[in-house]
Amino acid sequence: NAGLDAFDDKGSQRKVHIRVAQRSGRKNITTVQGLDEDLDIAKICRALKKIYACNGSVSKTADMGQVIQLQGDQRENVKDFLFG
Secondary structure, eight states: OTTOOTTOTTSOOOOOEEEEEEOSTTOEEEEEEOOOTTSOHHHHHHHHHHHHTOOEEEEEETTTEEEEEEESOOHHHHHHHHHO
16 A cells, blocks of 8 residues: 555546435435445445444436445444455
């Protein structure tokens, strides 16, 4: 990782975006987008739901591709699952 620059736009690495949006009141939803299309997104979503005891779904959008949506603030859990 010494040769990687997180701000280098010339690299061919794809970025995975993990975001939290507030739904209503104190309810949050975590979205994960930017995963490679050759991955089984539904299987990843099922594993995240089972391991972290939350509900979730996979939605497909025209501009962002497949997006995983999980209930609650699961940012650290998703980061640990994908990169840990």
